[in-house]
Amino acid sequence: MHPVRKQRLIFVLFIITAASTAVALMSYALRQNINLFFAPSQIVAGEAPVGVRIRVGGMVVEDSFKRAADSLDASFVLTDGPGQTRVYFSGILPDLFAEGEAAVAAGVLAEDGSFMASEVLAKHDENYTPPEVADAMKKAHEANQ
Amino acid sequence: MASFYQWFHRMGSPRWFYEKSGRWLPWLAAAAFLLIGTGLIWGLVFAPEDARQGNSFRIIYIHVPAAFLALAGYYVMAVAGAIGLIWKMKLADMVMKSAAPLGAALTFVALFTGAVWGKPTWGTYWVWDARITSMLVLLFLYLGVMALQHAYNSLDTAARASALLALVGTVNIPIIYKSVDWWYTLHQPATIKLTGAPSMHPDMFRPLLLMILGFYAFYALVLILNTRAEILHRERRTGWVQSLSE
């Protein structure tokens, strides 16, 4: 083959191979739940690993918030529609935390399906639902229909 | 098309740009002053307090425009660098060189105001979350470009090498942003979305819009001033510059 054409061929093959590898690996990675974020319905369905640090996101159910009288222990229920998970947390909740609003809890799932949070994050804008939560709710909604 | 190329090439002449831009400066300065002045007074005095954050949210009127321009400024720098690389246009090199410190300063302002805002809102000056960390990386990218600019003695090499670095950075910014975003998400969500209605109350949003426009005008003003200074410095031995001082 003509050397110049051969060089061009190598160039084109190289680009195609590298680009398609990158795309294939990315699409594989995106199908995995790599940031370990779960919706309550996924936890109910047993998709989340037990004993590993994961994150759960959803809306705080109205009237589900309980606080112990003599300590900082608190618990509340997160929901994404079909599923509900009770979250236990000990500590000071962020100011923006409220019932009926979105919250994300990071912690460990116990065997009985309750969630032991070591950190609770609330989102500050009323109109806002964290994209992960919105996604999870949409998916759960679609699955319901 | 032909007239466009003519315009494009004339734009490449530092002298032409210097003369032309002198006429834009008063307008830009007036626009920047009016927009920022109105925006500041409106935002700091007349806009309602935020229901949850109280008055501390008002720092948004500096923080968000600075962050906007810091990111946009990187693309201005990279595009100028690309034009300089491809068409070997000297003016683009100078614009690029002027854009780097300006962008770095705006990034720093965004980081600093973010830290000040973080104290009352999150209870801490610094949080390792996605957007703050990405801004910090952006500052590093700016500093890298500036450092490379100063490392070369030859102006042409400096311009081309830093343009290449800026372009590599441009390709990397989305990747860095995505990976940092994945790494940790805590920051409040984007309040201004390009699509859909902003989730801020209009009374709070309008002054912010004014401030963003004002910052754009201010950015253009400072960039042109910087570039003019760079032109004078580089062309100091040419006849037309020397005739300016006479």
Place this chain on the structure above:
Amino acid sequence: MPSTANRTNRSAAGQGTGFGAILIRDLLIAFRHRGEMANPLIFFVMVGTLIPLAVGPDPDRLSQLAAGIIWVMALLASLLSIDGLFHSDFEDGSLEQLLVCPKPLWLLVLAKILAHWLVTGLPLTLFSPVLGLMLSLPAKGYGTLVLGLALGTAALSLIGAIGAALTVAIRKGGLLLSLIVMPLYMPVLIFGASSVQQAVQGVSASGTLAILGALLAFSLLLAPFASAGALKVGFNG
């Protein structure tokens, strides 16, 4: 046009693209300077010794930090060695020969990067389990650590080559090189360290490793061309 074609034709005839020649040459040079080859490894182990001295010998705490520390050290070791990628060739003038040679420069650069990875990144990868032991990394993490480092150090070598090419003509460019390259290293570090952490926690790290692989493929797309361009810029100026 015909004259260029002729010239290319003559010099490229029978010698392939020059990829193999450069690869073998660089490996030979590295082999003849075996002492230098060990330096990044020694650095890697020494910093591994410093950490317990600073943090304390408590195995629980060390095992929590191990994944992150090993990755940061691998990154630093790679950063230290990448400075030399083009340097000796620049000093003895052979880099200039590569630039004027009619072969595709990006392939020659790629060969140099591959050789560099074979003599620094690969030994680092193979040596990392020892460091894992020193820092009491839990047993579940080793497979992912080695696989992740193999992919990651290759990506680091590629990205670092851009910085090395940009700073090769600058005297004392070493510090500047780290300044330029470190922000670009961050995605690799993030996914590399978290893949090990995921494996340690007993979660499948395949997704994260796939992203590391994608980063490697992406840097393969970008780095050889960007470094070749940067070398040309440095010389023409």
